[in-house]
Amino acid sequence: MRKTLLPYPLGDIVFAGTVSDGSIIMRSVSQQRPYQQVGIKIRQLILETPYRSGQRLPPEREIADMLDVSRTVVREALIMLEIEGLIEVRRGAGIYVVEHKNPLRIEEVNTHFCNDAGPFEQLQARQLLESNIAEFAALQATREDIVKMRQALLLEERELASCSLENSESGDMHFHLAIAEATHNSMLVELFRQSWQWRENNPMWIQLHSHLGDTLYRKAWLIDHRQILAALIKKDARAAKLAMWQHLENVKQRLLEFSNVDDLDFDGYLFDSWPLAKTDG
Template sequence: MPIQTVEPQRLYRQIAEQLRQLMNSGEFAVGSRLPAERDLAVQLGVSRPSVREALIALEVEGMIEVRTGSGIYVQSTTPLKNKAGAAQSDASAEWGPLEVMSARILVEAEVAALAAQNAQKKDLQAIRNGLQKMKLEAARDEVPRWGDEAFHEGIAQACGNGVLLDTVQRFWQARNGPLFERLGDYFEHPASWQAAIAEHQAVLDAIEARDSTGARKAMQKHLKQAHKRYSASWRRAPAR
């Protein structure tokens, strides 16, 4: 069964499904190495980030094993049932991590700008508390996951728009899923945590200064850098 071109607008799950079919048909046998991410992207006619999301989904399902510096190997032709979406039952379970990051760049930049205009004292304190929690988690050599969520939700609360708050909360529902968690295993590490904390501090400083333009730019910069970190080469992904 030859590899077929995947239309660019399709999500990573369609790519993962085609790779599953190739494994099931014996095109890629258990123990064999898959083509490199770059080669898969060319053969499938999609971007490398889309291929990466598909590979992460297959890894979460137990079908492949990613060996940093060596390659991607077929581990099983049978996915572990419902593991990739077990924690989520709504549409956000279908969202690819890098797609979510791209959406956050657009939406949360404006949320931060509104927060700079509308934040009350209690909102500012909630945002500060989120950042402080990030710092404490990082100091314990933990992924600063909960402080990160509290920080961004505090900004969304401060923006004064319930629809935008719900939207940001949906982003974090997706962020809690196993695909994001596995991606973080490869690309989150103490140096990236410290970079993220510094970027969050810049966002907070602009909001406290009531600088809407500065808050928008600081949030854009932070989320673009986060997207860049998640898009790094597998080979450069530091071991945890």
């Protein structure tokens, strides 16, 4: 089925083009993740439409409506294009085309991103995995495990006090790792390590995280960690699970706020998110 995008005045640039299910565009992205497919479509429209460096792209809401996808998928697509050097995201100001001499070809995009999940998809997976890890750890943790968690929090506090973003997440990682190790289940520990390694190596996560230039979010997450630890010390499995779930819900919310460039009140998600109340019972 063919979908024709007629000339459409979007922001400062008029997008025009045709996307067909049988075209080379669709063949090249059919096995890719939604944000990659959308990123390729946006990229193709930009490259095929006359523009000048510094021109503003349409708001993400209009792009989402035009391509019939969620706005969070559009956000992840824009992060991909920012990594490529095709656009610049200015928080509160919009999305702008930048001068680029050697953009990636469409057929190179799949190799460049290795079909990695987007950052919000990964956070949802962590939420499901780590909330259950915390629940189990509450029942299994020893005194030595609790000591390791406390040491990780002390490291996190020192990193926060130093006000340095360099190596600022060692305490964060060690705290979550200590909880996984407190399950005394090597498979769960390995699953956690793999998810964290993805986080450290994924260019989209790195790009999104680069926009977090202050320590406010780290202070909020440290408070979350203390609440998780309090539940683990009490061996309250239900409270530990809910505290971890809510912590990662808070992380998603904060990253969405920082990634959004044209609507500071938008709180939509790529996947449905369940607040604390929905996990109760």
